[in-house]
Amino acid sequence: MHLCETAIASGCVSMATPMFKQYQSIRNTLSEDTVLFFRMGDFYEMFFEDAQRAAAILDITLTARGGGDAGKVSMCGVPYHAAQGYINRLNRAGLKVAVCEQVEDPAQTKGLVKREVVRMVSPGTNLEDDGEGAGAYNYIAAVSKHKTCWGCAALDLGTGNFVLCEYDSPAGIIDELLRLRPSELVIADSAEQEALAGVLRELHPVINEYENWIFDPSQAGKRLCEQFNVQSLASFGIESMAAALGCAGALLYYLQDNMHTALDHLRAPRALQHSRFMQLDRQTIRNLELLTPSSGERHAPTLFSILNHTLTPMGARLLGNWLLRPLLDAGEIRERLDAIEALTCKQETLQHVRRLLQPVKDLERLLGRINCGTPSARNLVALAISLRSVPGLKECAAGLDSALIRRQLEIMHELTDVADLIESAIVEQPPVGVRDGGVVRAGYSAELDELRGISTNAGLDR
């Protein structure tokens, strides 16, 4: 596509070196909004227009390299061990990154090393970026029209949150998208996009166009049953939402298509019930400056920033949900108010609860990373630290007079055995990676201790 044009313009297509031929054949399989990280030795290199736009975004030096007889091509690169930071920045700029590795050992290969794209990282599938968005969901949404109904499914890969909704007009979908604020959208390439043009301009998500058939509700039903290992979707209460199910299936398809296959942490899709929550339209969300200041000053206070005293990212996300979905049932509202009152009346307990929440990390995202992120024992340690707060929370909040709080305490699992296992097996401050040792605590495995003993024992004379 754009690469070909550049290549033809610079006259290097026919005379390209074998390496560039390989590069080009891989690049041609990728979409326009993807940057190809092409592994060469200890660097990921980018070429042609990829190099030009990446150099501008990443603020790295753009150089040139001989592309065969035809002269120079633009190029820039990042060291492989620091790649994640650069990937995050490209994702934040709305670009996807295809990570292409050498899949053969160069030492054992004659000629050109075989290379393959092994990982696709997009704004919605990047689980390693701890940047600004920790307190918010990072949804990939799919939208499609089925008969007269507009369906939407949204999935936060980091936390596994999966929601469905349906509306009888595009207006409802538009407002919903403004509440969900997806960073990516999976959508058919036709009428849907036109109907959503305004909101797409406002949110500018990465658009993933697919053909209509991947939104087919019956295929989607099968795909969902497989994913969640159930016979029927009735148990989730979503079996009749054809349009939204089609979208949910499209999301699963999109993830598979982009090599995201470890999805055990996905939660069962749940319907956003219109009857339970107040529908806030986009004008009101904007006019009342609930989440973002209307003045355009990024750090001007909003209702959310005033109300947000949460200590965990899960809490911050839930508060955002409460704010954008006020309740309609007086009883349910009173339950929350009673719980808050119970806490304001017992300030010592409140302070204690807050102290216990302080060390709790983003449990939901940790699970996502442990399941399908870059392997790192740090995620396990963070999980254990977080779980250690649970018994204390259960104990100190038990005296609060609130049905809502009591229900929370009931569904809290202490998981002491999990925390024990992690703490007995993993050192307190493990290295980032898991391949070069230093992860497991001494005393956990006799075999490991012996192996380590040998190498340290032998050390002196070496």
Add this chain to the structure above:
Amino acid sequence: MPGWIADLQKKEAERTGIKSLKIKYNRVFGYYIDVTNSNLHLVPEDYIRKQTLVNSERFIVPELKSYEEKVLGADEKANELELRIYEHVRSSVLERIAEIQQTADAIAVMDVLSSQAVCALANNYCKPEITESSTIHIVGGRHPVVEQALEKGAFVDNDVQLDTVNNQLLIITGPNMAGKSTFIRQVAHLTLMAQMGCFVPARMARMGVVDRVFSRIGAADNIARGESTFMVEMTETANILHNATSRSLLVFDEIGRGTSTFDGVSIAWSVCEYLSRQNFAPKCLFATHYHELTELADHRQGIRNYTITVKEIEDRILFLRKVEPGSADRSYGIHVGKLAGLPSEIIHRAEEILLCLEEEKISEESISQILKKKKATGSVYDLPLFQPLKGGNGDDADTLVRQALADHPVMQTLSGLDINTLTPLEALTALSDLKKQLDEEDSSSVSDQSN
């Protein structure tokens, strides 16, 4: 020297009787036994010679080599084992995903609840009483965001009573900058906060649950997208009117502002009428600078007038920011212009013009009177409102004068101006144009006379 190697060295020294026997290591040969030349005759048969140096020879034995392999492989094996252990722990954790997720949910709820408790205590919020009625009654309500920007206690709190019968649509007039927008947003904010289950910034709040909150506020920011401000305003208003129910809360700020005064006041008037019909009476707050709308309260039971108080001290105005029943007698637009730093020459001239306009009593007949008249003659509520009808009672001298005045180009230009939306520069230009028009008129009439 660590255990095993030291032990072997000792053992071999004893076995061979070579006291100076050493086990050493280098990168090329790995571990080896070093025997000085003087002791070579003591070397046993099982020693395998690897290298001869000037002063010594180097040997290995199978036992030493197998140990060496163990050592060199140990690092690699250790790393592999660590990876296996990591995977074991990881998969043990993943078996418990559902429990961990449930726990995360519960922690999130506890976090939000305690966050809201802390927020309520820190900012002196109160617990709203949630009712099944359709009444909203707030005493001492404050704007949660605006109050944070002020010193503690500096925000002037306000009461509000809204229901579907006697206090259904509140028309709020008052000078620009007095706080109309803040007040109406504040009511919307408190309603949302109450329904999300949070304490609210007020001394007392009794909140009947609303099904939706709609708002039409401010000049839309879509100009950049090529949509007309007024079109956006009207689209949003239409959307609200289509979707609101009797249980909704509607908040309107300066409806009809984006068009000419006559159009604007007419639309605002009819929207208010529509919103206060019987059987469809959502709770509404309607902030406006059209004083004409305050007359509606005389005609509809549910419509009430409120104004935000200001105090005039000499020629300055003081915003008291208290919402009280009644209506503002003037808009203080010129005062605001002064506050904004318009040159005093312009302010003086504007005051003169205002005085002129008021004396001429352009709007001598109130809208309601005109409407009544029209009704009496069987017409519908059509417009124009102020302008005397052409071809009407032609013999009425007063009407003729007013018609002449209304047809005057200066008057037409003036009525097309919206002081509230003018920038100082635009105001200056507009004034200069007016002056020019008047001068032209004068000179042309002079030349007419001379003919």
